[in-house]
Amino acid sequence: MSVRAASRPPAPLVAVAGVAALLAAIPLIYVVARTGAAGLDGIAAVWERPRVPMLVRNTTTLGASVAVASLVSGIAVAVALTRVRLPAPRVFAALTALPLAVPSYLAAFGWLATFPTIHGFWPAWLVLTATTTPYVTLPVAASLRQHGAAHAELAYSLGHSRWRVFTAVTWPSIRSAAFAGTLLVFLYVIADFGGVSLFRYPVLSTAIHQAYGASFDRYYAAVLAAMLVLLALVVLWSERRVRSRHHFTVTRTAPGTPASSPAKRLLAMGAISLGPVLAIGVPVFALVVRLLQAQSVRETDLGRLTESAVTTLTVSVAGAVVAVMLAIPVATLAAKYRGRLATLIEGVSSLPLALPGIVVGLGLVYFSLRTVPAIYQNAVLLVVAYGIMFMPKAIGTIRAAMERVPAELENVATTLGYRPLAVWWKVTARLARPAAITAGLLVAVIAMKELPATIMLRPTGTNTLAIDLWTRTEIAEYGAAVPYALALLVIAMVPAIALAPRTPRAAAPTP
């Protein structure tokens, strides 16, 4: 019976997961519908606006140049992290992941608070590269660790040079991981709103926000959003094309990393620290300097800060609960059943991964105005938006945990006489519960830092910490922004430290 169940998912599960997938598709459906409503003439009219080609060019240039820079620096950092024996390797491993936690607008705030005049492409490029490098570092380091040095050692024993070992052995083994990470970087950069808008570098996401605010053209924002999504999809598709079909086997790691020369170690530590210094060191420095100026403390409206903090906590936790609730059926379907329907539902549910926050916000505005105007500018819509945006992240975590539940354990429960739903509840869901809680916490923290969709969907007068920081930084009130930045920085650091990758190679070598 359980064998049969494994091949065909039960109808209620498909229905619930289908609803989650449908919700995930809503923002895109409404953006596409609105663009379609503009008609070919409307789209052509948008393209002929003088700024639009420039916006597309800026977006792709920034995305591509940050992606390339992150690819190179990410590989260098990963190699330094895994192939050089470092003092306190865990600290360095945690350090490499840290910039991921800092939202781009917070890093940008730190730079602007220190150097108020820097604007345009290069500051945006630098700050985004520093914050996105971990997207490459983490998967590449994981893949280097997993493969150990066995292949490289073997190539050396055959007499190959360092460069040949890199091109023939190391690069093919990390290529998939590196490209997947680079893809995430590109998607992050073209979706970025806070960082680029603080550095006043005009791109599609900032233009969408402006077009939405100044609603003299009903279709302008939607067409720009569609362009942004198209760009994301094209890049997603090309990454699939270059993905390697050959997989390196996981090899036994030889005990102990060979000792490295002091110069090599110093170089490695420098390479690892550079990104975190740029992404976090500078903002922290700016915060400390500002805090020491008593004036900024006096400016702090403690009541307002508390109110924003409570609002932030409420909406993000509610959003996390929605995200996990939507993710559980999809994760169950993806982990335990095969087939076209399961693949389709999982694929559609992952769609928000490729959607910039600003597009999700815009899509949900259109949706609420068309169908339930009552929830427009209501906190419920914001919570649903968080749920939709971060559902894919929750699905990934919960799905992995459910896949680790041995099928034999479920089969045993079935032979003991439990019905399928009881088996799921007592075995599968029970064992995946820690993962679901982790996923929820992770989503809550990410939602606390969310900016573009929050700007669009928040009820008037409702402010989160991110909104408060953003509005003050936009009008160059850096002193008044300090308490909000500090609060966000603290929030951002907690999971980054708790979820830092462990380095098994760093443990005492087993002889």
Add this chain to the structure above:
Amino acid sequence: MTAAPTPASAPDHTAAGSHAQDPAPPVKVRDLSVTLGTTHVLKGVDLDIPSGDLGVIVGPSGCGKSTLLRAIAGLRTPDSGTITVGAMTVDGPDVHVPTRRRRIGWVPQEATLLPQLTVGENIAFGHEGAFGRTKRKDRSARQESIDVLMEATGLEGLHDRYPDQLSGGQAQRVALARTLAARPRLLLLDEPFAALDPPLRLGLRDVVRDLLHEFGITGIMVTHDQEEALTTGDVVAIMRDGVMEQQGAPAAVYAHPASAWAASFLGEAVFLTGAAHDGSVTTPLGSIALEQPVTGDVRVVIRPEQVVVHPDGVMGGVLPATVTRVRFGGHDALVELVAGDGTTYLSRVHAREVPVVGDQVTLSVLGDAVVVD
């Protein structure tokens, strides 16, 4: 030994397949110490493998045998000690020849083939490591030497397969061929058969032995399987806790273990105590000849093959005993017996002479005993 150290002067690869190259080098390791982190993995190890022989390093897991192999390959830098391969000192005071200049082949436990390359390309990768990229005009010569290797390792017809289309045994053969394509003077094998089924293991072991002879290569293999060590090696080196316990020909180390531990590690052992004088020792099993001229109370070891079981009523036995357990092994059986004083003895008997549990028998001893501490 008179020639100056010559690092990997790439020989003309058109000669690949012919056997006219440097003679197989002897390997000498002296007082080698290696530390990983804070653990002293090797504590002053000596090893001697004569030219053209296959040496097998055997020991329990964690004894440092793999680290020794890695040090010889240049993958671990020793704290002190020397490693000499032929006339070339590859590790010594102020000497550390990098791995890629040693011309020492290394076959790890996993085949570690490059997944994006075919079988032929993987073998060519080994060739390229030693001889550099092949010029267009030399392609056919290279292909010829690859074909020779594929035939020698039994890989005919698999040239265009990818590693994920190979069985475990095939992948291990490709790994072997790839390493041999680099024309090593010394081949290191780190438990290369551990992941394979027993019949495959036997076959591949013979392939390795034949290849070493055919190509004139010295070999060093690491295993944790004492039976594999005894059946495969020309020289067996037993390691324990980072120290070389004993080395020598398989028959010699089996018959003359250097310690009680070495005796038990290499196979079943029977320990006896008694008073020694005039080149023999008096034990419950009678007087046994000793090689060492010692006097006084000693502990000696003999092998179960030396303990002879005499059925009840047949003359010749010295010590009456009862059969308590029989472990039948097909070609022979290991018999456990208890004497009147409660001491347990082991005897290996021929398959046709296996007693039954409960049989009353008498025991005697053949051959010499070895004094152990």
